[in-house]
Amino acid sequence: MTDLRTFIGRCPTLVVSSGLGIGDRYRFAVAPGPRLGDDSIHVSCSTTSGSGTLEWDSVLVRIGTALVVVKEQGNKPGGNRYLTQLAEAALRRFQATGS
Numbered sequence: 001m002t003d004l005r006t007f008i009g010r011c012p013t014l015v016v017s018s019g020l021g022i023g024d025r026y027r028f029a030v031a032p033g034p035r036l037g038d039d040s041i042h043v044s045c046s047t048t049s050g051s052g053t054l055e056w057d058s059v060l061v062r063i064g065t066a067l068v069v070v071k072e073q074g075n076k077p078g079g080n081r082y083l084t085q086l087a088e089a090a091l092r093r094f095q096a097t098g099s
Contacts, residue, residue, distance in 0.1 A: 001039045001062060005030055008043065034084045036091050037061040037068070042083075055079065059087040068094050 014026045026047050033042025036059070045056040056073040057080040070087040072080055093099075 001041050001060070004041060004043070004060070031057070033059055034087060036087060037063040040087075044080075052076075057083050059083055061087060061091055063091070063094065066094070 008028050008030055012028050014028070016024050016026065024047055026045055029044045031042040031044040034040060040059060040061040043058045043060065045058075047054055053076070054073075055075050056071070057075075058069060058071040061068040061070075068087075068090050070083065070090050072083055072086075
């Protein structure tokens with residue numbers, strides 16, 4: 001998780017080319033998020049297409065050597081309001097069932 005935080009800090013922007021000289025720009029950031037498991041990180045990604053902005057958010061939770069990932073994608077800004085609740089529920093399920 002430390003390496004992921006460092007990587008996002010060093011490379012917060014990614015440009016993906018379509019091969020036609022048009023590139024989509026994605027911006028990544030470590031966002032405030034829940035403290036879950038042994039370690040956790042909330043990764044936020046956004047891209048602008050025309051006049052609209054879309055966001056993708058993920059919460060990664062490490063429990064021992066396991067990693068639980070909860071991802072939502074394609075929301076308008078602020079559309080991740082249930083992400084923490086989903087991550088907490090996924091963690092409880094993993095802890096109860098191991099999967």
